[in-house]
Amino acid sequence: MISRRHFLQAGLATSAIFAALGTSNRTRALAQQSLTQDQLLQFDDFGNLTLIHVTDAHAHLTPIHFREPDTNIGVGGAAGRVPHVVGKAFQQMFNIAPGSPEAYALTYPDFAALAQTYGRMGGFDRIATIVGAIRAARPDSLLLDGGDTWHGSLTSLKTGGEDMVRVQNLLGVDAMTSHWEFTLGTGRVQELIKMCRFPFLGANIYDAEWDEPAFEPYRIFDKGGLAVGVIGQAFPYLPIANPKWMFPEYSFGIREERMQEVVDELRAQKVDLVVCLSHNGFDVDHKMAGRVRGIDVILSGHTHDAVPEPVLVGETIIIASGSHGKFVSRVDLEVQGGRMTGFRHKLIPVFSDVIQPDAAMTGLIDEIRAPFKAELEEVIGQTEAPLYRRGNFNGSWDDVICDAILSEREAEIALSPGVRWGASVLPGPITREDIHSVTSMTYGQVYRTEMTGETLKTVMEDVADNIFNADPYYQQGGDMVRLGGLAYTIDPGAAMGSRISDMRLLRDDSPIEAARSYVVGGWASVNEGTEGPQIWDLVESHIRRLGTLPARDTASHITIKGLEGQ
Amino acid sequence: MMLTRRSVIAAGAGSAVLIALPGHPALAQDAAARTVDQVIAEFTGGAAAAEGEGVTLTAPEIAENGNTVPISVEAPGASAILVIAAGNPTPGVATFRFGELAGNQAASTRIRLAATQDVIAVARMGDGSFVRTAANVKVTIGGCGG
Numbered sequence: 001m002i003s004r005r006h007f008l009q010a011g012l013a014t015s016a017i018f019a020a021l022g023t024s025n026r027t028r029a030l031a032q033q034s035l036t037q038d039q040l041l042q043f044d045d046f047g048n049l050t051l052i053h054v055t056d057a058h059a060h061l062t063p064i065h066f067r068e069p070d071t072n073i074g075v076g077g078a079a080g081r082v083p084h085v086v087g088k089a090f091q092q093m094f095n096i097a098p099g100s101p102e103a104y105a106l107t108y109p110d111f112a113a114l115a116q117t118y119g120r121m122g123g124f125d126r127i128a129t130i131v132g133a134i135r136a137a138r139p140d141s142l143l144l145d146g147g148d149t150w151h152g153s154l155t156s157l158k159t160g161g162e163d164m165v166r167v168q169n170l171l172g173v174d175a176m177t178s179h180w181e182f183t184l185g186t187g188r189v190q191e192l193i194k195m196c197r198f199p200f201l202g203a204n205i206y207d208a209e210w211d212e213p214a215f216e217p218y219r220i221f222d223k224g225g226l227a228v229g230v231i232g233q234a235f236p237y238l239p240i241a242n243p244k245w246m247f248p249e250y251s252f253g254i255r256e257e258r259m260q261e262v263v264d265e266l267r268a269q270k271v272d273l274v275v276c277l278s279h280n281g282f283d284v285d286h287k288m289a290g291r292v293r294g295i296d297v298i299l300s301g302h303t304h305d306a307v308p309e310p311v312l313v314g315e316t317i318i319i320a321s322g323s324h325g326k327f328v329s330r331v332d333l334e335v336q337g338g339r340m341t342g343f344r345h346k347l348i349p350v351f352s353d354v355i356q357p358d359a360a361m362t363g364l365i366d367e368i369r370a371p372f373k374a375e376l377e378e379v380i381g382q383t384e385a386p387l388y389r390r391g392n393f394n395g396s397w398d399d400v401i402c403d404a405i406l407s408e409r410e411a412e413i414a415l416s417p418g419v420r421w422g423a424s425v426l427p428g429p430i431t432r433e434d435i436h437s438v439t440s441m442t443y444g445q446v447y448r449t450e451m452t453g454e455t456l457k458t459v460m461e462d463v464a465d466n467i468f469n470a471d472p473y474y475q476q477g478g479d480m481v482r483l484g485g486l487a488y489t490i491d492p493g494a495a496m497g498s499r500i501s502d503m504r505l506l507r508d509d510s511p512i513e514a515a516r517s518y519v520v521g522g523w524a525s526v527n528e529g530t531e532g533p534q535i536w537d538l539v540e541s542h543i544r545r546l547g548t549l550p551a552r553d554t555a556s557h558i559t560i561k562g563l564e565g566q
Numbered sequence: 567m568m569l570t571r572r573s574v575i576a577a578g579a580g581s582a583v584l585i586a587l588p589g590h591p592a593l594a595q596d597a598a599a600r601t602v603d604q605v606i607a608e609f610t611g612g613a614a615a616a617e618g619e620g621v622t623l624t625a626p627e628i629a630e631n632g633n634t635v636p637i638s639v640e641a642p643g644a645s646a647i648l649v650i651a652a653g654n655p656t657p658g659v660a661t662f663r664f665g666e667l668a669g670n671q672a673a674s675t676r677i678r679l680a681a682t683q684d685v686i687a688v689a690r691m692g693d694g695s696f697v698r699t700a701a702n703v704k705v706t707i708g709g710c711g712g
Contacts, residue, residue, distance in 0.1 A: 208630075211636050211674070239630040239631075240628055240630060240706060244631075251636075252630070253626045253627070253628075253630070254626075257624055458707070459707065462706055462707050465704075465706075466706065471627075473627045474628060476628075
């Protein structure tokens, strides 16, 4: 008997061929020829079911530039494993030629230069074309949205997320799960759910008072005679990482035992396939896949990783589909006798200049943006260097935001959240839409307060442990808090409480004193009643005042220790 | 009101359960003077407790609110389960005792955790042996999510 494991391994080898970006041969050929839509969509149909995965769009309706991280440190068992491989090491791992479209889409080297060649990526009208083409070939497809869809842009903020629900409905999303959605507040989430023509799933969302499930945990879809169970897993640490006063009714958590319970429940109902639509983050999903029995496919979101091949853990495959609309994953499955017996996968890069926009979706997006068009497109200033955020430590956009807080709020030290969302900006004009892309949220007030050196260290140690804890179940999936006006050294592999050292105030290069109070400005506080101007207004006035942002040495004040071999 | 209702709910989880809450003055005073090892030794009568199989402790990896952390314990066939918050000034949390007519040997409650620490459950099984397990619950100041 050929075990399922063998089938999966055979499937993985196939996938290694078909995972290439747009050709059936993952060679350097792409770099030497122009891309075509047919190439990007080329896929030899396989099996009897297709899953389509999009996640973490952060409400970016139109194409964007997005620089992938230059630093993504993996700790413990995750060191050196995807997604903790970046840049040239990533290119080597997946045999990607420098300067190729794959290199541009998946890695950071030469980002700004390659952006001139390959252009913007994403855009829901392009995604609609891809989804339409897959459905034409495979009528029995399921389109699953991993969440972080209703938040992240000026239009989503001003329409309370409704713009995205309209887009999801037109796109024909079959189910979604959630994270930042809840920062719209419980009442608004409930209103939007009523507008959705698809279920909003979350097996791990509980009533905080009665400790019982509060949302539909899963939905069973009938596709081509197959019963496909799709479980939703919302971001586990919402009430810790985001303001719980906005959704006090709910409790979250990984709840591994609950996941096992719903998988068992689906298996008892004789489903043919169990899919987990997850917002756990990649490392959490990797651990969960090894501990919960009976999940065939995990569609992984939250940590914004674009992984070109499925990762196999036991008999479960994990698919990670990037962020901001840059990628759409197509997963063809062979399902027989209640199990997945093979798969073929492709991470489709959404090159916006290559994929023809879908006219109906373009029309809807134009309609959504029309009332805000002038506001969105207004040029606020110029930048000499590319602005980006994604990475474990300060990106150039974060430095601009921290500078804005330091100067506009007259602070000694600035704190900016280590979120992974926000598009990049190439040298040239900065629009108001660009600023909103990296700042938009329902709790953007910029506070000004005093903190002792000891408190600052405690905050930094706490956040560092949320990222670099060796046990993925204790990781929250963000990046390190961004700091302005402060230099520090970090040893990610050290124990909590001893990672951060050599904290210095940049203003006068003095050591941070534990007992002294410092004037600190920051935004995105999880505390209710935080007062101050909105971060996007503050960043806008800062950029207006400077006119042109000069290139600067990003994050030169952060020293990382113990990274040998990374 | 809340304390009463929670007590009722906890009792409902396993019929014929007696609960000792840390708020009970006698126990609090008593436990404060004793270390975790002493509290366990008293429960087991000095017998060694095997790690793992037989007792399940369910707790969040990271507490959403350290002042009220939901936990549950289960040990099929147990006559009692001791719960300890090892890092609290007063480590004793509760001892759940199950009578012969208990439908199952499980209980849920909410506990207060002063800081990141291990929560420990020790079960006395029907044959008089002891098993223990622990879960690390992190109490974080929260902040900056992805």
